[in-house]
Amino acid sequence: MTTSPTCLASATTLVAHLRRQRGARLIETHISWVLLDGQDAWKLKKPLRLPFLDASTLARRHQLCEEELRLNRRMAPSLYLDVTPITGTPDSPVLGGTGPAIEYAVHMRQFPKGALLGELLASGQVQPTQLDDFARHLAGFHRSAEVAPTSSPYGSPQLVEQTTRDVLRNLADIGGEALSAPFAAWFDTQAPLLRPLWAQRQAQGRIVEGHGDLHLANVVLLDGTLTGFDCIEFDPGLRWSDPLSDVAFLVMDLMAYQRTDLAFRFLNAYLDASGDHAGLPVLRHYLVYRALVRALVARIKAGKGQVPAGPDYLALAHRLIAPTAPRLLITHGVSGSGKTFVSQGLLEQAGAIRVRSDIERKRLFGAAQPAAQPAGATPSGSGDLDANPLYNRDRTQATYAHLLFLAELCLKAGWPIIVDATFLDSSERERFLRVAIKQSVPFAILHCEAPRTTLENRLQARQQAAQDASDADAGVLAKQLQRDTALRPEEAGYTLQTDATQPDWAQRLARAWLTDQPPT
Template sequence: MTTAPTDLTSATALVDRLRQQRQARLIETHISWVLLDGQDAWKLKKPLHLPFLDASTLARRHQLCEEELRLSHRMAPSLYLDVTPITGTPDAPVLGGTGPAIEYAVHMRQFPEGALLGELLEAGQVQPTQLDDFARHLVDFHRSAEVAPPSSPYGSPELIEQTTRDVLRNLADIGGEALSAPFVDWLDAQAPLLRPLWAQRQAQGHIVEGHGDLHLANVVLLDGTLTAFDCIEFDPGLRWGDPLSDVAFLVMDLMAHQRADLAFRFLNAYLDASGEHAGIPVLRHYLVYRALVRALVARIKAGVGQPPDGPDYLALAHSLIAPTAPRLLITHGVSGSGKTFVSQGVLEQAGAIRLRSDVERKRLFGAAQPAAQPAGAAPSGTGDLDANPLYNRDRTQATYAHLRDLARLSLQAGWHTIVDATFLDAGERDRFRQLASSQSAPFVILHCEASRPVLEARITARLTAPQPGARDASDADTSVLTQQLQRDTALRPEEAAYTLQADTTQPDWAVRLAQAWLTLDAPADLA
């Protein structure tokens, strides 16, 4: 009768025999072994019983393997193949085969070396558009994930707060009270403010069975597409949560690796695709929590009294809880003048939340189509704005009101904020200027312009882009542009003191504009 290994020593011997059989490379983690044979990967669970993990029996390890396959197959179906029984004897194990299983392995497709997002980042091979696509893929994943009922403990204010305090207690145990004390004080001040928001998000069905461990080493480039893998299977409490907590993990890790530009690009791509701007007030807590978790893991790996390797996650956490002085920037210019392109560069360099009128207009009213024109009507380019119902006066005013609400949320949460819209109406600019004043936030206008042939060429190009992913959110056509140009859209002389002119002729234009925005001494009282 064959039996499964019951201790770490015998299990290690079994893994070593499998490695020799397949002439495989072995990767060892705290709780697993992974064998790589050049084509396939085989992941075995260690027979451990830890405070956060029970893999002490064969039945339990089999269950964990099946859970890992189920969970990670959701995001990476081409990577996760099956759960393979290991048969034979501990001295002569067989992957698959017949007879009773003595162990189990998650069978995966092996991906190339250097394909992890962290490795791509270090090699300078990350394409920003790949992060945009991954953000949209993550939105689809979160929308299709199972939702926790409001009665569930997952995502509750009590669980979120307690989980954070547990991390802080563990940090104190390793590095002393001084290490965690500033964060305990910050949490004491923030928790009473965030509890109602956490409770609201839980009640509204925002808690889903997500990934749970979305850092740079758990995202891989497969067939040209960034894909998440290795979901947390051993603790439901770590994967059931707010989608913004998943997002915050990757945003935080990009920040920690000195790529705040990509972090804010990814964050804004996710917010644009998901419409989760109402969750911005809880985002900072998730960023801090994720940074503290990685700081704790790094210290555990380094050992007591030893400096941790890698990014300084604790320093990042300190920067995230520091007092903030957010600023508000609005764009100005007709359709096709480059507002979205320019504001994209600025948000990456300044680290800002951007709100786009084209995106939010569609979110509010759907993708309305222009009304059919009767025979003999003026061709596109000379029509009325109401020819496209998305751009009629009532919907435009409602869109700007919605943008003000979101901008207020973002500023109150301490984030630099950009509102990307035409802002051709002086009254709308004044209302956002007054919003900035009410939040004691410096206010800046970013003016964009281009010649009419360039404007028309850009509009035509984006409306006729062959691939949906290449198309801009704007539905403004040349008829909308004509109507805009027929109006007096110039900025007033008094607005010059807090207006920046977009100039993309310099190679470092985005850095220059971001620095100018963050240092411009705008009037303190603009009411």
């Protein structure tokens, strides 16, 4: 670290006087001062030059403030207000005012104490639906973010490997070779397998100007909505990355705080919104990388005499590099039988990926509108029902083929996978069973059923709420029930059922699924 002692002393004096003027509380980080006056927050850059940051000149600090404002307004426009010049002198500073600027501050709206996602988690106030909304918001943010030119180094196999090995080297320097050796050995085996995937994602334009630092302390509840803030402005190489690297940071942090249920809820909500299941083979690397970064930060702080706080990220990294146990489960049941509700509880408890036919069908073919029907005609919309072009036989077969492709992709990447579809056709169930046998992974069918009155009431409530991807209605249900949809006797050996009205049903269902053996 290098900086002028006079410059730093002058800046410290300026901050002290601003703090007294505004009766503000001071938060100091390694590279910034933040003044909180009860209504506003004022963030000043320290005049430092570090290996990863140059804020040594006033012009450079001004540039960094403007960049921080630009970047964070993408996700949190109501939080980031402006860049305010500080005029006057260090002994008598003025926020704004006339005359030449002696410093600059990022002017923010102060949010209430306890509003950070990590604080909400600790106090038991996280609403799962808020995480769903944030996942969808994040997917939209990534879709609209600027895409890195394919000729840039961002997201390239070389840069991803370099940043990972830098973290491993720093861990070894601080804690010894034994600390980083298991991860270095794991990465040595993974890197050759992942290089083509990293190169492919870069060539496909998947690398975007993301957040770069999306952990639990950088997500805040504003006006009832979770919002990311404080993204990385000082190092483009840490910000321009694969969107799944952003996602992995928050997933990893939730896992580290023993909330794997929320981690996989958030992950699946993001995948449903983004459709980026193709990135699942690289996800585990990003989870491990993010855990190692947090473990490194904790050890750096401990080396400076700070008491270590937070979870054991290194222990999580060890769990993430352990051999995986992928497995395949498909649902079975008519519309309204509870497949999506039950599989949601299962994915959270088992730490699984889920793909839904209702979502993937629309992703493949769009949300087509049903064709006009004669008066008195029975509505239709599922399976081989042709009134809605989304649900004709060809598109249904194509949807199941796509689900099969995603299931194979997830299994090869080492993830447990749940395929949420009706699977009323035994030939479709047989195709998925054959994939499980081919991959030597356990296979299960989750059978869901309910009385017809319950089914009809659920579908009616779903249609009225208009918040689910399914278009099934009473007419669809009637035609499904006309078919022979029973499971075959030979399928009983790997069929699971649950009573979702019983306590701890999801935990017990997850245990039953995770102890299944591969079929033969």
